[in-house]
Amino acid sequence: MKFVTPEQASAETVWDVVIIGSGFGSLFFLKRYLQKRPNDRILILERGRYNSSEWQLENRANSDIPPEQTYEHGEGSGKPWDFTIGLGGSTNCWWGLTPRMHPSDFKVGTQTGLGSDWPIDYDDLVPYWQELERIMLIAGSSEIGRVYPGTEEYPQPAHQLTSADEIMVQKGNGNHFPMPTAKLSRSVGARGRCCSSAKCNLCPVGAKFTAFNAMDETLSHPSVSIGIGCEVTHLDVEGGNVSAVHFKNAGREYSADCDLCVLGANAIHSPFIFQRSGIAGHGVGRYLGEKMLADVEVLLGGLDHFDGGTDSTAINLSIVEEGRSAEFANSIYLVKNNLMHGFRLEPGRWRQTLPITLYVEDVFDYENGVFDDGSDKPVVRFKDWSDYAMAGLDHAISRIPEIFSPLPIEGVRFLGIKPTLGHIQGSLRMGSSIEDSVVDAGMISHAVRNLCVVGTSIFPTPASANPTLSAAALSYRAVDQMLG
Ligand SMILES: Cc1cc2nc3c(=O)[nH]c(=O)nc-3n(C[C@H](O)[C@H](O)[C@H](O)COP(=O)(O)OP(=O)(O)OC[C@H]3O[C@@H](n4cnc5c(N)ncnc54)[C@H](O)[C@@H]3O)c2cc1C
Numbered sequence: 001m002k003f004v005t006p007e008q009a010s011a012e013t014v015w016d017v018v019i020i021g022s023g024f025g026s027l028f029f030l031k032r033y034l035q036k037r038p039n040d041r042i043l044i045l046e047r048g049r050y051n052s053s054e055w056q057l058e059n060r061a062n063s064d065i066p067p068e069q070t071y072e073h074g075e076g077s078g079k080p081w082d083f084t085i086g087l088g089g090s091t092n093c094w095w096g097l098t099p100r101m102h103p104s105d106f107k108v109g110t111q112t113g114l115g116s117d118w119p120i121d122y123d124d125l126v127p128y129w130q131e132l133e134r135i136m137l138i139a140g141s142s143e144i145g146r147v148y149p150g151t152e153e154y155p156q157p158a159h160q161l162t163s164a165d166e167i168m169v170q171k172g173n174g175n176h177f178p179m180p181t182a183k184l185s186r187s188v189g190a191r192g193r194c195c196s197s198a199k200c201n202l203c204p205v206g207a208k209f210t211a212f213n214a215m216d217e218t219l220s221h222p223s224v225s226i227g228i229g230c231e232v233t234h235l236d237v238e239g240g241n242v243s244a245v246h247f248k249n250a251g252r253e254y255s256a257d258c259d260l261c262v263l264g265a266n267a268i269h270s271p272f273i274f275q276r277s278g279i280a281g282h283g284v285g286r287y288l289g290e291k292m293l294a295d296v297e298v299l300l301g302g303l304d305h306f307d308g309g310t311d312s313t314a315i316n317l318s319i320v321e322e323g324r325s326a327e328f329a330n331s332i333y334l335v336k337n338n339l340m341h342g343f344r345l346e347p348g349r350w351r352q353t354l355p356i357t358l359y360v361e362d363v364f365d366y367e368n369g370v371f372d373d374g375s376d377k378p379v380v381r382f383k384d385w386s387d388y389a390m391a392g393l394d395h396a397i398s399r400i401p402e403i404f405s406p407l408p409i410e411g412v413r414f415l416g417i418k419p420t421l422g423h424i425q426g427s428l429r430m431g432s433s434i435e436d437s438v439v440d441a442g443m444i445s446h447a448v449r450n451l452c453v454v455g456t457s458i459f460p461t462p463a464s465a466n467p468t469l470s471a472a473a474l475s476y477r478a479v480d481q482m483l484g
């Protein structure tokens with residue numbers, strides 16, 4: 001990798017591209033861009049340090065900058081938000097779960113009267129999901145193509161299911177599938193296969209895809225220069241275009257001139273940069289949210305669990321397939337193969353328990369968001385989950401006995417809602433015009449035409465699926481829309 005000092009970053013006359021942040025949105029934009037324009041001079045400005053995989057394992061942390069040091073809570077809102085500040089962004093801490101969005105997830109506004117429709121459809125992303133599934137060496141079963149049309153054979157076979165999953169696949173309602181994951185089920189080069197140790201933010205064997213074990217070619221490309229410790233503060237806009245990117249390093253201020261600016265600083269910091277640059281758009285910083293994560297434990301009579309080949313073995317899409325209702329949110333069930341809730345206490349029955357994580361979609365509320373109070377940190381306000389999400393949670397729990405009826409269920413215990421699952425979305429959402437959104441269907445700011453926003457901030461609605469495969473696919477599509 002070619003690291004440059006802040007002085008070198010600001011000395012270049014005009015960079016062809018300045019990319020802000022180096023997480024999923026940024027790196028997949030860069031990867032595609034380099035295929036089309038390999039000779040352009042590209043600068044990445046990354047706020048955090050380069051914390052190598054070895055450093056992360058040794059320090060039991062993904063970064064030396066905890067997320068909560070980078071934002072303030074607004075009055076009355078204490079909800080935490082999780083992400084990595086550092087080179088590679090949240091490719092470091094993520095857990096590698098990669099389902100697609102469902103075709104219906106692009107039409108939440110029409111289906112419920114809540115939230116908005118996307119300005120693109122499922123079919124627009126199919127070729128990009130296919131390509132990203134190949135690049136990220138996703139392990140999975142093409143059987144899931146019944147729900148996600150256009151699914152090809154995955155490059156890696158699915159991880160071993162648990163006995164409970166096998167029963168669900170054989171005797172269930174046809175909506176239980178191996179979870180698609182960016183965790184190897186077969187070793188590749190120096191990367192080991194997943195051994196189900198369930199410490200996935202710090203995978204010890206490199207089974208999980210990260211920027212460092214799978215994107216070295218992109219980060220080390222001769223056209224790419226990387227400034228680390230460079231916190232972008234604001235952009236200069238002249239004549240409807242970004243002309244310069246301002247950043248600080250070790251207390252000093254610098255700027256880098258550019259022809260194209262790509263903003264991928266996550267869904268809390270990207271809108272803050274927008275706000276401090278005075279860039280217009282409907283709801284800049286607003287509509288921030290994430291889906292709800294809740295845990296349940298299904299007590300099994302005489303069936304042992306925890307015999308799968310990875311941390312999260314299966315996804316159940318029954319509720320998604322039934323269709324969306326205005327009464328309650330969509331949700332998916334994720335079968336966990338880890339001891340998150342421990343064993344059962346009864347002698348001889350320790351393994352007769354099935355942890356399920358629920359992902360319940362939410363609709364983004366205008367009042368939830370990122371605000372600039374004039375200090376150097378964004379203020380984040382989040383009232384609470386919507387009634388729609390709470391009703392979705394109740395619905396998902398109430399349906400477990402029926403959907404999982406092939407299993408010997410003795411009881412279902414609700415274990416609570418988690419404060420965050422790290423799927424921060426919204427705040428610079430995508431739409432058809434500046435009256436309803438911040439960026440267009442090609443992820444270009446309606447107001448500033450050489451500013452492309454990447455990452456999960458552009459999601460108008462969160463869906464119940466994990467967002468990152470889709471964010472990467474959207475970055476690829478943005479390059480193709482821009483450069484053809
Ligand atoms: C613990 C955890 C587990 C997760 N597991 C999954 C999963 O299994 N599946 C899934 O789909 N998603 C998962 N996610 C979510 C996933 O990580 C995010 O959806 C994804 O990383 C978002 O991509 P992004 O490019 O928007 O942001 P990021 O990947 O977070 O990248 C943002 C980048 O911007 C940098 N930055 C921030 N501010 C500035 C600034 N002012 N100047 C310069 N640089 C800046 C950051 O350091 C970082 O490099 C998980 C998240 C967490 C926290």
Ligand code: SF4
Nearest residue numbers: 194195197198200203
């Ligand atoms: S389960 Fe273990 S081996 Fe597999 S990705 Fe997670 S930490 Fe790595």
